[in-house]
Amino acid sequence: EADIYQTPRYLVIGTGKKITLECSQTMGHDKMYWYQQDPGMELHLIHYSYGVNSTEKGDLSSESTVSRIRTEHFPLTLESARPSHTSQYLCASSEDRDTGELFFGEGSRLTVL
């Protein structure tokens, strides 16, 4: 069973607010990822990290930032939320980049009014 946790599970906020979505894993995985997924649509990679102090942008520019100060923690921050940021955010980790088996958290569903 995967041990990767996301908080909050659900969040409703107003436009312009700053928010941080938390993601923690206890598996010691070096690789961590943030995806955005709208209903019935494919997952889009927002950010990823291959280890401490390593972060990269994915193919979706979501005006967000991430940090990786500790192996187990990979928070995602939106500096100024907009209605277009309303979506499901999924955090994932993997032990081995090459085999690609990802373990996902339960997701954070964000609604921006």
Next chain:
Amino acid sequence: GQNIDQPTEMTATEGAIVQINCTYQTSGFNGLFWYQQHAGEAPTFLSYNVLDGLEEKGRFSSFLSRSKGYSYLLLKELQMKDSASYLCAVMDSNYQLIWGAGTKLIIKP
């Protein structure tokens, strides 16, 4: 560009067999993955193919043909709990996963 194509929705009967197809065009190839995603939940890993051929795991099997850019997921002895979306993903030459939009599988009694 890179793209993954799979049917949007399929319907099958409990106890039957269903095949979900996936075709892909990507920059390089480092493996193909199938994930299952129940409504409102996170995806869970089902299978990984990097060489041509069939991989069997219980009621689920996955097939790959790299020359044709084609894969399928075969589900046997369907159960109601198999109702879910099935996501096909390909790892490209940069080891990034390119995801399909998923196939919603509806199982009827």
